[in-house]
Amino acid sequence: MSQAPEAFCRSEMLPPREPPLSQRGAWKWLHENMFSSIPSGAISVLGTGLVIWLVVQLYPWFAHSVWTANSLNECRAIITKTWGEGADGACWAVIHERWNQYLYGFYPSDAYWRPDLAFLLMLVSLLPVLFARFRKLIWFSAIFPAIGYWLIWGGSFWVIPAILAGFAVGGLAYRLTARLSAAVGLAAAALVAVLWWLFLAAPAIGLLDSVAPLKLEFVESRNLGGFLLSFIIGFCAITFSLPLGILLSLGRRSDLPIIKTSCVLFIEFIRGVPLITLLFTASFLLAYFLPPGTTFDLVLRVVIMVTFFAAAYIAEVIRGGLAAIPRGQFEASDSLGLTYWQAQRLIVMPQALKISIPGIVGVFIGLFKDTTLVIFVALLDPLKGITDAVRGNASWNGIYWEPYIFSGTIFFVFCFGMSRYAMYLERKLKTDHH
Amino acid sequence: MKTTVFLAAAAAVGLFASMAQAGTLDDVKARGVLNCGVNTGLVGFGAPDANGNWTGFDVDFCRAVAAAVLGDPTKVKFTPTTGETRFTALASGEIDMLARNSTWTYKRENDLKLTFVAVNYYDGQGFMVPKSLGVNSAKELDGATICVQTGTTTELNLADYFKQHNMKYTPISIKDSAEGKQQFLAGACDAYTTDASGLAALRATFEKPHDYVILPEIISKEPLAPVVRKGDDQWASIVRWVVYALIEAEELGVTSKNLDEMAKGTSNPELNRLLGTEDNLGGMLGLDKDWAKRAIAAHGNYGEIFEANIGASTPIGLARGLNAQWNKGGLMYAMPFH
Incomplete structure (x- = not known):
């Protein structure tokens, strides 16, 4: 046996070496993401050029911002003085001066704490809905709409218990009659609750008022405006359109012809008509039909119409979710002996809603942005209504981009928040493990 | 049965509607506030300031009417209206008068059933x-x-x-x-x-x-005029003659500064009738003697309102042009107070 040729055999491991330049660090990243092919490289160069161009164009405008001034001309004078003749700059002073108007519209300034408090409570009421660990607070979410209404519009405190009592007597009626059948129970509950609100609530409020007067100054709907108005409409429409949409989607799949037909008609009619048409209907047609002086509040009318509009879209989104559930699930729930409502609640809806989350959130985001359309019925939305009012003053006439950028930023923050939450929820509810 | 209820409701609605339209003056007095439709924001003519107080040329006419009818120029609730909502707001009774740079045209007056009371600004x-x-x-x-x-x-x-x-x-x-x-x-x-x-x-x-x-x-030709609903002649007269009173005051040289002086009585009988020191013109409108005096006191005469909101001293800087008094080459011509 001759000795093995040592030259061909290494006795120790080589130390690891760094990968070549094109396979590491910034070069690798650039190579893979920006210049992986010729078209990709061209697009990268163009895109980078565009971004640089935009920054170069816009940077001076933002850098020359003026934050305190009393008029557009004063802004321009300050910019010229500081940055020289011909300099261009943003005049955020308009937002600074009209900040309260953008937030609250013409809400009385000594009562700003009321919408502020309502907003905080709204956030609290959203917690149990959005995050499972706050589930114990769900009772607060249930009563918040009544509290919010009282805080923002004012009037007698006893409005809150009077509204809530309607649900209580409705629930009682359901308990008493549900033994006959669930449908009869629901009908009785709705009837009793509506009767209570229509005929008994007002005297009850009057009685409680005379015993213990507890009042906030009444604020008319006309005085609401800006983001306060957008939030009221957006929050109400989102809150009420989801349950309504679920009922409509179930109704559309129902075997009962009357329910099915009316749901189909409702959904198709509302979806077939632009939102602005519905707003005009709320504002004009109702005004013609109702006797003059009837105070069927304009904001309330708009909220109802926007809710209907959103509900029709939600119904279709959820119907899509329902269609994606395998037939076996329905049959399984039948074979377990569950009633229709139990099956919907325990088996069908949890799955259908989970599938529909992206669609539902898409509708909500669209809805929130659509609240700016109320300008067409002369309610002062933050984007155009308040901005028009601001421009209507000689001192701010001629301002253009700043109010739009401001409103746009606020809308973006909330819409982006909604979108991120939806992604979080999707991840959390993900039960398949692909 | 359901039809009957519906018809009854419809009839009631109609009844209310006609009742409300019959006596705008009584409605306004009972309410204690004049509901006035204005622009959502037009420089010089009507816009809210940072505190939500409305100012402008059209706004001042609302205040003058409120002063004449209710005795207080601040008792006005301003309803912002858009081009689309303005006439409906008026027809539905949501507002009592509209002062929103609206052009007086044949179709609007006769097709939309509106009464344009008197031109307060000749535009073009x-x-x-x-x-x-x-x-x-x-x-x-x-x-x-x-x-x-x-x-x-x-x-x-x-x-x-x-x-x-x-x-x-x-x-x-x-x-x-x-x-x-x-x-x-x-x-x-x-x-x-x-x-x-x-x-x-x-x-x-x-x-x-x-x-x-x-x-x-x-x-x-764009004659801009305040508007009221058709069918309430008394109310139309009130708004019309408030406008004329402001124009007449300028012609006669009554300003918010010398108003009290003039109201003590002058040698000019027309002026005395206007300010209520002679005769009782206000009574014929369902108002009191001092109606015009209060309207002028609100924001001054026509010329003062013009100068304060859109005149040469403001950033808008409009010349009087067609809107000068008739005897100074313009078209502003108040009907005589006889």
Whole structure:
């Protein structure tokens, strides 16, 4: 046996070496993401050029911002003085001066704490809905709409218990009659609750008022405006359109012809008509039909119409979710002996809603942005209504981009928040493990 | 049974409607507040300030009516209205009067069942061009691109004018004056057209207003007037004569400063009748003797209101022009107080 040729055999491991330049660090990243092919490289160069161009164009405008001034001309004078003749700059002073108007519209300034408090409570009421660990607070979410209404519009405190009592007597009626059948129970509950609100609530409020007067100054709907108005409409429409949409989607799949037909008609009619048409209907047609002086509040009318509009879209989104559930699930729930409502609640809806989350959130985001359309019925939305009012003053006439950028930023923050939450929820509810 | 209920409800609605329309004066007095429709924001004519107080030319007429009827110029609830909502708000009874730079036209008065009480501003459509264009007359605008607001009488007037003079133009549609300004300053159009008051207000917002000229031609008649519902003659008379009282006051030299002096009685019987020291003109309107005095006290006479909101001393800087008194070359002519 001759000795093995040592030259061909290494006795120790080589130390690891760094990968070549094109396979590491910034070069690798650039190579893979920006210049992986010729078209990709061209697009990268163009895109980078565009971004640089935009920054170069816009940077001076933002850098020359003026934050305190009393008029557009004063802004321009300050910019010229500081940055020289011909300099261009943003005049955020308009937002600074009209900040309260953008937030609250013409809400009385000594009562700003009321919408502020309502907003905080709204956030609290959203917690149990959005995050499972706050589930114990769900009772607060249930009563918040009544509290919010009282805080923002004012009037007698006893409005809150009077509204809530309607649900209580409705629930009682359901308990008493549900033994006959669930449908009869629901009908009785709705009837009793509506009767209570229509005929008994007002005297009850009057009685409680005379015993213990507890009042906030009444604020008319006309005085609401800006983001306060957008939030009221957006929050109400989102809150009420989801349950309504679920009922409509179930109704559309129902075997009962009357329910099915009316749901189909409702959904198709509302979806077939632009939102602005519905707003005009709320504002004009109702005004013609109702006797003059009837105070069927304009904001309330708009909220109802926007809710209907959103509900029709939600119904279709959820119907899509329902269609994606395998037939076996329905049959399984039948074979377990569950009633229709139990099956919907325990088996069908949890799955259908989970599938529909992206669609539902898409509708909500669209809805929130659509609240700016109320300008067409002369309610002062933050984007155009308040901005028009601001421009209507000689001192701010001629301002253009700043109010739009401001409103746009606020809308973006909330819409982006909604979108991120939806992604979080999707991840959390993900039960398949692909 | 259901039909009966429905008919009864409909009848009740009709009854309420006619009742409410019969006595606007009584409604306003009972309510203690005048509901006045104004623009959502038009420079000089009506807009809220940072504290939500409304000011402007049209707004001052609302306040004068409130002063005459209710004795207090602050008892006005302003309802912002858009071009689409203004007449409906009036017809439905949501507002008692509309002072929102609305043009008095045949169709509006007769088709929409409105009463335009009295012209408080004579406007007309004009053109603005950059000085660098070197144009001195609207007749030189052949082939120009022109920024024009859509869905207004402005669009129609423009088409008529160019057709009449056998000229061609390219319209650039804009949504509102803020957008129009951006387009015009960016050079998207050679000329900008809207009412002359609007042109002046717009030019005042430019960084270099002197680089732009407003051409001398006025191509349309735009008489702006406060509006009330048709069918309540007493209320229409009240609003009409409040406007006339303000115009008459200027003609007779009554201002908010010398009002108290004048109200003690003068040698001019017409003035005495106007201010209620002689005769009782207010009684015929269902008001008291001092109605006109209070209306003038609110924001002064017509000339004072004009100067304070849109006149030469304001950024808008409108000349009186057609809106001067009739004896000074204008069209402002109050009917006699006899």
